[in-house]
Amino acid sequence: MAKISINIKSGTLEKEGLVVGIDLGTTNSLVAMINPDTGKPEILGKTDELMVPSVVHITHDGIPVVGSAARQALISHPESTIFSVKRLLGRSYKDVEAHAPYYTYRILDEADEKLVRIEVNGKYFTPIELSSEILAELKRRAEAITGKSVSRAVITVPAYFNDSQRQATRDAGKMAGLEVLRIVNEPTVASLAYGLGLNSSEAKTIVVYDLGGGTFDVSVLRIEDGVFEVLSTQGDTYLGGDDFDREIVRHWIKSLPENIHSDAFKSLRLLAEEAKKQVCGGGVFEELFNHVDGQYKLALDFNIFESLTTHLLDKTIQCLQMALSDAQLSYDEVDEVVMVGGSTRMPFVKQRLVDLFGHIKVNDTLNPDEVVALGAAVEADVLAGNRTDILLLDVTPLSLGIETLGGLMDVLIPRNTRIPCKYVKNYTTSVDGQVKMSIAVYQGERELTAENRKLGELLLTGIPAMPAGMPKIEVAFLLNADGILTVEAKEMRSGVQQHIEIKPQYGLSDTDVERMLLDSLSNAKDDVARRMLVEARTEAEQMIYTITRFLGKNAALLSDGEIKETLELCNSLKTKLVNSDKDTILQGVDALNEFTRPFAERLMNKAVSSALQGSHIDKV
Ligand code: ADP
Numbered sequence: 001m002a003k004i005s006i007n008i009k010s011g012t013l014e015k016e017g018l019v020v021g022i023d024l025g026t027t028n029s030l031v032a033m034i035n036p037d038t039g040k041p042e043i044l045g046k047t048d049e050l051m052v053p054s055v056v057h058i059t060h061d062g063i064p065v066v067g068s069a070a071r072q073a074l075i076s077h078p079e080s081t082i083f084s085v086k087r088l089l090g091r092s093y094k095d096v097e098a099h100a101p102y103y104t105y106r107i108l109d110e111a112d113e114k115l116v117r118i119e120v121n122g123k124y125f126t127p128i129e130l131s132s133e134i135l136a137e138l139k140r141r142a143e144a145i146t147g148k149s150v151s152r153a154v155i156t157v158p159a160y161f162n163d164s165q166r167q168a169t170r171d172a173g174k175m176a177g178l179e180v181l182r183i184v185n186e187p188t189v190a191s192l193a194y195g196l197g198l199n200s201s202e203a204k205t206i207v208v209y210d211l212g213g214g215t216f217d218v219s220v221l222r223i224e225d226g227v228f229e230v231l232s233t234q235g236d237t238y239l240g241g242d243d244f245d246r247e248i249v250r251h252w253i254k255s256l257p258e259n260i261h262s263d264a265f266k267s268l269r270l271l272a273e274e275a276k277k278q279v280c281g282g283g284v285f286e287e288l289f290n291h292v293d294g295q296y297k298l299a300l301d302f303n304i305f306e307s308l309t310t311h312l313l314d315k316t317i318q319c320l321q322m323a324l325s326d327a328q329l330s331y332d333e334v335d336e337v338v339m340v341g342g343s344t345r346m347p348f349v350k351q352r353l354v355d356l357f358g359h360i361k362v363n364d365t366l367n368p369d370e371v372v373a374l375g376a377a378v379e380a381d382v383l384a385g386n387r388t389d390i391l392l393l394d395v396t397p398l399s400l401g402i403e404t405l406g407g408l409m410d411v412l413i414p415r416n417t418r419i420p421c422k423y424v425k426n427y428t429t430s431v432d433g434q435v436k437m438s439i440a441v442y443q444g445e446r447e448l449t450a451e452n453r454k455l456g457e458l459l460l461t462g463i464p465a466m467p468a469g470m471p472k473i474e475v476a477f478l479l480n481a482d483g484i485l486t487v488e489a490k491e492m493r494s495g496v497q498q499h500i501e502i503k504p505q506y507g508l509s510d511t512d513v514e515r516m517l518l519d520s521l522s523n524a525k526d527d528v529a530r531r532m533l534v535e536a537r538t539e540a541e542q543m544i545y546t547i548t549r550f551l552g553k554n555a556a557l558l559s560d561g562e563i564k565e566t567l568e569l570c571n572s573l574k575t576k577l578v579n580s581d582k583d584t585i586l587q588g589v590d591a592l593n594e595f596t597r598p599f600a601e602r603l604m605n606k607a608v609s610s611a612l613q614g615s616h617i618d619k620v
């Protein structure tokens with residue numbers, strides 16, 4: 001169960017829960033924090049299970065089970081065991097349709113524009129809820145190990161994640177009871193784990209090669225003055241260690257009788273992964289495989305494995321070449337390479353990179369499946385204010401703008417702008433008497449909005465009718481540190497304004513998130529209710545304190561009746577503090593506030609008039 005700390009003296013929430021870094025991976029997730037004794041990041045977990053498989057199994061009773069136990073159910077209960085949920089996070093059915101056969105569980109094909117849902121035994125789950133289960137498990141782990149409450153986190157995402165996916169990740173964190181300090185890019189924190197970017201005087205170009213379980217990402221970063229700029233990213237969201245396993249399965253199946261193919265496939269996959277790890281570690285693999293109609297010998301050695309999978313490695317190198325050409329760089333302009341992801345333990349990966357890059361430094365001394373979480377812990381520490389020597393800044397990877405006449409993209413925030421930032425631009429109407437204006441927001445580098453990604457739309461209404469070109473409409477883009485955008489539009493002559501926080505068109509509203517938060521997690525529900533109650537109590541206590549002090553100092557400003565009434569309101573609020581719910585407490589706060597507001601005004605007037613008197617006396 002999650003914990004909250006309350007400072008007994010002040011009655012306030014203790015904000016100082018531990019801060020952690022979380023790698024919410026497609027295959028495995030990890031949590032790390034800075035060890036206060038060594039100052040170095042460490043993965044939190046038992047030595048034999050530092051990683052939590054990113055798998056959620058829904059039991060018959062509809063209860064989610066996370067991690068290794070859930071992973072066991074992949075074979076026995078494929079339809080109720082959700083893997084790779086990260087690929088579905090912040091996505092609509094339209095986005096994932098092409099790969100639907102890949103999933104063994106049911107993804108609902110409801111509406112193109114809405115976030116997907118998953119159905120298990122007649123119950124519905126969103127990828128946000130399922131991801132929050134994984135995050136909650138990591139939080140519990142960290143709390144069990146440290147014995148302290150863990151309340152704040154930095155969560156990592158791939159550099160190519162769009163707004164919708166980032167927002168969904170943030171929502172999942174919130175739902176798990178975490179205050180998400182920042183959503184950060186995986187390649188950025190992987191570099192941080194190696195200390196790159198910590199020395200603000202050095203400028204470097206870095207390639208981060210991340211081959212995980214199901215995805216491949218390569219990013220080119222430029223680090224200068226402590227700023228991480230993503231020059232380009234490329235990759236394949238359906239290429240990873242799983243594909244290497246699949247090649248082994250295909251190879252084995254060739255030597256097995258025809259009729260065994262389909263149902264043996266699944267158990268062969270786990271064996272294949274074992275075989276892969278074994279041959280990559282320098283061994284050979286041999287095992288007897290029992291099947292209804294006989295026993296078969298499965299074998300693998302490194303050379304066979306390498307030749308079976310060369311085409312997959314080649315694919316990653318093609319992506320790498322594209323990433324470099326997008327960034328307009330050649331191999332010899334790169335200063336360092338960082339290796340990330342469990343699959344970079346395959347020896348030919350490093351070999352190929354060394355061959356391509358020559359003698360530059362290939363960073364592979366940290367465990368490749370841990371670097372992202374380790375780096376996230378460093379960033380979390382910085383953001384929590386524990387290190388003042390570093391300033392971590394991020395940039396937005398894609399340009400943001402609005403559609404203007406003729407479907408043109410008009411950029412307000414160019415790509416690679418440091419975030420957080422704010423940009424303002426003026427527009428006007430194109431038709432006489434135009435009273436409303438639609439402002440469509442896009443993300444991307446193309447000239448025509450049709451070729452960019454639409455993030456949302458805002459309608460400015462109530463513009464006073466004027467000749468075309470007369471209204472002055474100011475559009476402001478505010479991009480926060482997570483890369484989440486708020487757009488404001490204002491007609492300057494009349495002051496009419498509208499603003500929206502851009503979540504993708506098919507995103508969740510805050511109320512949806514709130515509702516899911518209350519519905520799905522009974523623990524979180526208790527915590528949220530408790531927190532709101534504590535906050536209401538704190539507010540009430542502060543109010544009573546302030547007013548009691550005011551009465552003590554300024555009784556002369558009030559009538560006897562007013563003093564009596566104030567004291568009564570204070571006392572009634574005090575009794576409410578003991579047993580009442582938050583709404584009743586807040587009503588009491590409001591009543592007291594309402595009644596005493598004029599007093600503050602009187603005090604101000606008194607101060608002003610005595611100041612005036614003072615000046616008058618001076619002149620005499
Ligand atoms: P993700 O970032 O997708 O969550 P990870 O970075 O944890 O994934 O990588 C998981 C992948 O790494 C799996 O495909 C796993 O088989 C592979 N892997 C882990 N250890 C080894 C190893 N020793 N040799 C080869 N592959 C490995």
Ligand code: MG
Pocket residue numbers: 025026212341372
């Ligand atoms: Mg990863």
